[in-house]
Amino acid sequence: MLKKKNRNRNDTPLIDVQSVSFSYDAKHTGRALNRVSFFVTRGERIAILGHNGSGKSTLVKILGGLQSPTEGKCLIKGNDIQTMNFRELRGTIGMVFQDPENQIVAAMVEDDVAFAPENQGLPSNEIQERVASSIERVNMTHKRDSAVYALSGGEKQRVALAGALAAKVECLILDEATAMLDPKGRIDVENALRELHSEGMTIIQVTHQIEADNFDDIQRVIVLSHGQIIWEGSTSEFWNNAEGLGFKIPDELKAHKYFAEHNINFPDDLAYIKPKTLTHFHRDNTTEKFRIENLSFMYDEMNSYVLRNINAKIYGGEWLSVIGRTGSGKSTLIQHLNALYKVQEGKIYFDGTEIPQKGEEVHSLRQKVGLVFQHPEDQLFSPTVRDELAFAPKNAGFKNHELNDAILYGLECVSLPRDFLKRNPIALSGGERRLVAIASVLSAKPDCIVLDEPLAGLDASYQKKLLFMLSKLRNEGKTVITISHDLNMALNFSDRILMLGDGTVIQEGTPHEVLEGIMNTLEPEAWPDVLRLSSEIRKVNKNFPLLYNYEDFISLIS
């Protein structure tokens, strides 16, 4: 039977997953995967979607032969992955993981790409050939002699992609491979994938959200939830069901569906539409929380400024988003707000007085201005959630019932139930850990909370929770400051936006006021969908306003 299958090579699916189950404990009580079956044919591009904790990482490891299933079988070209020759397996399946730093083994681009063919024991001229062609396939030839540390996130991830290709694999498995990248990096990786797929590469993309820029290239979607496949179908069918399955639909897709339903020929039919005037909600900003005057900063060892002559105001009770490309100085700027970086040139005022640079006053400033770093869950260290939440208020001098109040306040802010206090932070899910980490800063009862990429790596349901939580804090009078690459969040949720570029302020104002700045500095792929659509219409209809909100957009054209 097997022999017959092998003879007709193209009839055998490339990957055939047969009722695979997996559990991390020996008693098989909680199953990370439960009877998962599907197959992948050659040249297909599929997405396996699942929220945090759906079992998708386990599935990735099993597909890559890095983990054995407790039950069931996984066949690669008809051979059981368990008994398959190691070199043959590694020459068939290539993998790219989330964090580029954790997959790059060498200091130089070419040396790193050579790693897989070196492991295959190839002669050096063939290795050289494969290295050159793999680097070219991901459009990195111009950086082939570079050191890896000098590359951007997107470039590193393309090196990782080339590193997998160099093994001459037939199938690529990507585990959240674009999740840590900025929009530019994601677009570059996405373009490389698209090209590889058009050349016949089989691609399996495991992710918690299909990004707007790749949905038309993905042919089939499998949705995983609690270790089981709950939905399977073509990409277009998927979008009809996405909301019910708990996934966001990109605005652009929603809009095109709307056009189709209403027989609108985009953008020509909208050329003569007379837009109604939209009323913009305007907050009265009166109290000044921070005033930044002529702030400049450079790191000790470098000779160029990271921040140059920054002037900005942050008002009490507003939500301010700081946006800009990677390396524009966003993180450096916000770390000045609680004196983690000392002011070198210029001045920063907090509540009217200059912020302290040393001594006990710094501690009281840090109690008032809470700062949540990117991936704050990595900074948890206590045995219980209670201890974790007690750390900041204790440092701020809270005692006895005050301390207890503070702990409960922190927990309440992130809407976690009280029985969490006894739990061990390490044992929580990724999303819960993020909430605990944010609560551990809020428990010091700060006036102002600053968050660096609060939504990064979270699935749709936790993103919603966090956005709700931040809006609530703002409505209660706290000043909220966020840094984000997520322009949809910045435009739709915050009151004002500060846009940085190369260490200077490009624009400061309400979401509507900064739209032009966004268009002038970022590539169109990185714009919010609605902004891109409305600028398309503007090309044929000068009166059409620039928009970012989907509901506003639909109400204008209907």
Place this chain on the structure above:
Amino acid sequence: MNFANVTLGQYIPTGSFIHRLDPRAKFFSLMFIVTALFPAHNVLELGIWIVILFALVRASKISWPSLLRSAKPVMFLVIFTFAFNIISMSFTNSFYNALSHALFMSSRLFILMLFAIMLPLTTAALELADGLDALLHPLERFKFPVHECSMMIAMALRFIPLLMQETDKIIRAQLSRGARLDQGNIFKRAMAFIPVLIPLFVIIFRRADEIAVAMEARGYNGGEGRTRRKPLAWKFKDTCAVVLSAIISGVLVFII
């Protein structure tokens, strides 16, 4: 306090003549230099070594600031040597003698370290591992895991800057939560670092695990059957480099 910029022997690619030497040749040369520099006992000898160091740095095209920055983490050893010598000598000698002796000892150590640091600065981590692998190969007969050890050293070097960045980030995060890392007695300070150390270890273990998985996914299965894109090839210039450093070292030890 800024850990993010601690470099500790990170490869600086300049493509110089020194960079292109066989790592084994660099190992041998360093061995000669260290053995000759260690017993150096007069200022003239030290002066000649300094001149050689300047020539070497020139040839490697590595800038002095980046070399000194790499040497920063080992500076405390130099300072310690200085302090130790000045204290121990001042019991029996005049202060001036003690001072000049301490200065000599610490600067000798400093020069020695700069020479040693030139090796990882001019040799990429994997190449260094290949060199070590080849040099220690005879030990394999005694069941010593040569390949594993050299790979481990290479990986450790590769991930030092990353872990420094992580440390820096965690320190900043805990400072934001009001941690008092620089107050109180030594015991208190050590305890204050627990909120930094625990997350750091968690991150190190997680990264180590992910790296291991990623390496396996790229077909790494130990040293057996592994080939190289650029196999180590001993060339005439390598012989020259080793012979040259042997002659210089010999002259300095036996003649001056």
